[in-house]
Amino acid sequence: MEPEHILSDTETAAIREIYRHFPEKSAACIEGLKVIQQHHRWVSDQAVRELAEILDMSPAAIDSVATYYSLIFRRPVGRNVIFLCDSVSCWIMGYDQIAACVKKQLAISYGETTSDDRYTLLTIPCLGTCDHAPAMIINEDLHRDLTTENVAAILNTYG
Numbered sequence: 001m002e003p004e005h006i007l008s009d010t011e012t013a014a015i016r017e018i019y020r021h022f023p024e025k026s027a028a029c030i031e032g033l034k035v036i037q038q039h040h041r042w043v044s045d046q047a048v049r050e051l052a053e054i055l056d057m058s059p060a061a062i063d064s065v066a067t068y069y070s071l072i073f074r075r076p077v078g079r080n081v082i083f084l085c086d087s088v089s090c091w092i093m094g095y096d097q098i099a100a101c102v103k104k105q106l107a108i109s110y111g112e113t114t115s116d117d118r119y120t121l122l123t124i125p126c127l128g129t130c131d132h133a134p135a136m137i138i139n140e141d142l143h144r145d146l147t148t149e150n151v152a153a154i155l156n157t158y159g
């Protein structure tokens with residue numbers, strides 16, 4: 001069961017400050033979701049309700065913004081979130097082999113998190129670095145020119 005309030009005073013203050021600078025509610029909403037995610041890794045229903053209260057929006061409106069942005073997580077994720085590019089140039093340049101390596105090494109499939117909470121594996125459309133396909137993002141880091149030889153070492157650098 002979730003506690004009555006999960007946003008800390010610091011988070012609430014940060015979101016109120018954002019709201020002051022972004023009178024446009026949808027912009028404040030995105031930034032508020034980011035604040036929550038920075039502190040909790042993901043955005044729970046309770047967090048959505050609290051953000052809705054601060055921004056004077058409905059939880060449903062917050063939820064639809066959160067759902068629209070693939071980088072906002074509405075389910076728990078691991079400490080490191082891997083987004084493997086799943087678009088044409090990466091397919092041509094060996095996406096299947098890279099995906100197989102990653103899944104095998106982590107023993108998970110898309111949408112899953114390793115049992116030690118270390119990695120979550122997701123896909124993402126073209127990362128805009130097609131000339132260096134295949135590519136993936138881990139947290140905020142872009143990794144390009146992936147090969148079946150280098151991908152394991154890259155994953156291992158994330159604790």
Ligand code: FES
Nearest residue numbers: 085087090126127
């Ligand atoms: S298709 Fe993967 S970076 Fe463009």
